[in-house]
Structure formats: structure tokens, C-alpha cells
Amino acid sequence: MRGFLLRWFINSLSLFAVTYIVKGITITDIPALFAASLVLGIINAFLRPLIILLTLPINIFTLGVFTFFINGLLFYMVSKIVKGFVITGFWPAFFGSLLFSTISFLLSLLINKKGRMEIRFINER
Numbered sequence: 001m002r003g004f005l006l007r008w009f010i011n012s013l014s015l016f017a018v019t020y021i022v023k024g025i026t027i028t029d030i031p032a033l034f035a036a037s038l039v040l041g042i043i044n045a046f047l048r049p050l051i052i053l054l055t056l057p058i059n060i061f062t063l064g065v066f067t068f069f070i071n072g073l074l075f076y077m078v079s080k081i082v083k084g085f086v087i088t089g090f091w092p093a094f095f096g097s098l099l100f101s102t103i104s105f106l107l108s109l110l111i112n113k114k115g116r117m118e119i120r121f122i123n124e125r
Helices: 002-021 030-054 056-061 066-081 090-108
Strands: 025-027 085-087
Touching: 002 025, 002 030, 002 090, 025 030, 025 090, 030 056, 030 066, 030 085, 056 066, 066 085, 066 090, 085 090
Parallel strands: none
Antiparallel strands: 025 085
16 A cells, blocks of 8 residues: 555656646646546556557557557546646647656656665665
8 A cells, every 4th residue: 555655646746747847738736636646547557558459550560659649648638537637738748648657667766566765876896
């Protein structure tokens, strides 16, 4: 449970950063931020694999590039579900999803398998 809450917080932080970097993506309040990150996580966990499977021939033909468009579409879809999370068009959603994935991935590297924050330093000898 602790790992889930930590990852949810990381996704919320990532989404918060995206709203400041990408023009066309806004969040009106904190509850909308947490709701959007939760809905985005649920959609990415359940709906995204199904869509990837259904579009597998297109993904193979485009060498996986079509996955970026699917991510942008799902990101845009979350803005239609959650009130207070607004995306003005597809391209802000596309670039927002790329940035969200990157920031979320980098922050998730700090979490170990037990769901705890872990910072590793490399000792030079």
C-alpha cells in the first residue's frame, strides 16, 4: 500500500511539473491533480495494454512510434474525464504525455521494490 501511495504521489508531482512546462495543459486545484494522476494510472494499467494489442499491426509497421500517439490520446482522454484537468488540444497532450512519462520514470527510479525511497551513491575508489 505504501508503494502505491508513493507512486501515486510521484505521478502527481510529474503531472504538476508538466502543467508548468507544457502550454495548453492546466490544473485548477490540488484535488483535480490527484484525481487526474489516479485516473491516468488506472487507464495506463488497464486500457493501454488493450489498445496496444488492438493496434499491434500499426505499431509493428511504425516500429513502435504509434505508441506515442496512443499515450497522447489516453492523456487527452483523462482531461475529458477529470474536471479541473484541461488540455487544449492533441499536441499539448502528445508532448505532455512524453514529458510526464519521462519525469515519472526518472522519479520512479528512486523507489526500491519494497516501496521505499532509495538514493544510491556511487563510491569512487
